[in-house]
Amino acid sequence: GAGVSQSPSNKVTEKGKDVELRCDPISGHTALYWYRQRLGQGLEFLIYFQGNSAPDKSGLPSDRFSAERTGESVSTLTIQRTQQEDSAVYLCASSFGRNSNQPQHFGDGTRLSIL
């Protein structure tokens, strides 16, 4: 079946521009996560959505970062006024709910490069 889909796969933009990244989760998955992975580093949790509940934004690094999700479908991660430190791979994952017995399924990420 279809996995988690992310677009664009690569994005190059100038410092100060806004970018929007998209994630299509696996159908039926109520939980959706965004992560950031800097070159050679581990995953950094950003934000989590579960159904129609208020999102867990505890991992967002600054107020330049925001994310939305409509119901249990597509999510977008927006970074305003991008900085060079925002360069990283942004990964999305989805799962059947927020449960330690549920694995997360990842997309291949959006590689963001800020010039």
Added chain:
Amino acid sequence: DAKTTQPNSMESNEEEPVHLPCNHSTISGTDYIHWYRQLPSQGPEYVIHGLTSNVNNRMASLAIAEDRKSSTLILHRATLRDAAVYYCILVGGGADGLTFGKGTHLIIQP
């Protein structure tokens, strides 16, 4: 989440079994043991998870020590496609985002 300890790297030959160890001496009773792997330029891929009993699936087997302070991921017959970084993660109740450590870089020799 409790901490896990894995070797930085391991090397194996193609078509041979691979045993990837993970120590998690501070694991709590409700923590699940999850394994993911990440191939170059790809997102992490779920491999297997378990709580107390050993687990098998089409990708691998997970052997969990009786005291749950360690576990071993077993790839029964390694292929070149199995070359990746393997992450052992403890996932507690009401899990937030996953926390990946440095993992084990598995090298497969043809």
